[in-house]
Amino acid sequence: MTNSVTSSGAATPLISPPSSSLHPSQTVSNIQNLIPLTLDPQQVQYHSWAELFQVAARTHCVMDHIDDTTPDLMLSKAKWDQIDVVVLSWIYGIITHDLLLTILKPGSTAREAWLRLKNLLHDNKSARAADLENQFNHDQLENFSSVASYYQHLKMLSDQLSDVDQSVSEQRLVIQLINVLSRDYDTVGIIISYTSPLPSFDIARSMLLREETRRGQHFDNQPLVTQLALVTPITPHVPNPPIISSNNRRGVN
Structure with missing residues (x-):
């Protein structure tokens, strides 16, 4: 509040407008x-x-x-x-x-x-659940750039299934993760599947990521010729067998 002075010299109060309170x-x-x-x-x-x-x-x-x-x-x-x-x-x-x-x-x-x-x-929970289940069961690791991206995809599908009242257990997530592994991950896949009880989804992912990293480092350290051999199967050359005529089978006098 401030005061103003009138022409008569008397001070009159000036009332400031109340500040608007924001919600x-x-x-x-x-x-x-x-x-x-x-x-x-x-x-x-x-x-x-x-x-x-x-x-x-x-x-x-x-x-x-x-x-x-x-x-x-x-x-x-x-x-x-x-x-x-x-x-x-x-x-x-x-x-x-x-x-x-x-x-x-x-x-x-x-x-x-x-x-x-x-x-x-x-709405249409049954139809959405069927579509999500189909993706969950049939999407393959080979269609993703890395184990991490496939893991994230599975997790997203799992969350969406839960949203339509079709919860996915931790065990099923792990089983699905190892079921789609390529032969490159056979060893770590066997270790996970034979662990009792099964590791958590996050631990299984970590194991696969370590294997993915190890394989990448191993590949990078190889000479160029070896790298090409790893990604391009080489069919061994087998020479044509000699043609043996019927006269040479028993010898000719």
């Missing part, structure tokens, strides 16, 4: 800084994305905009509606373009968009 949600300039995953059903598990979103919602006091909890009674309806638009923009901002066009509706609240998205990704 925690209105301090977020970019939701992707809080939720680094863009929801893509082909790559990101819905359950993981939703968990990250709800963490951000709880942190910024907006859970009542996506679930059925009682709205904040300290807020006016106009303020609550304003914050709801903020939350709605969060949802729209971290999903794929195709998902956005699917759930976008004029005048939607954040909760309505949240429920449409949830219902969409939980």
Whole structure:
């Protein structure tokens, strides 16, 4: 508060306008800084994305905009509606373009968009589960650049199967990992399969990565001619057998 002086010399107080208090949600300039995953059903598990979103919602006091909890009674309806638009923009901002066009509706609240998205990704669970199972069982290691990339692919499929109520056990993950190994990994594959109990998925991956690294180093240390022989099978040259006439079989006098 400051004072001003009138022409008569009397001081009159000047009241500063109250500073507008921002709701925690209105301090977020970019939701992707809080939720680094863009929801893509082909790559990101819905359950993981939703968990990250709800963490951000709880942190910024907006859970009542996506679930059925009682709205904040300290807020006016106009303020609550304003914050709801903020939350709605969060949802729209971290999903794929195709998902956005699917759930976008004029005048939607954040909760309505949240429920449409949830219902969409939980529809046709049986069909999605069948497709994911087919990928899980038939994708081969040879189609991936490394053991690490194949491991990540299996883990992603496992998460997506869990999202459609088809959880994959740790043991099944390990078995699938060693079932697709090429003959180059026979030794380490046998070690893993005969370990009782089976090692965890992460430990099996580490064992295979060490073998992959060892094989790469062994290959790099070979002379160029040897490297070519390792990647290009050489068919030995077998000379044509001599032609023996019928007269020479027993000898001719």
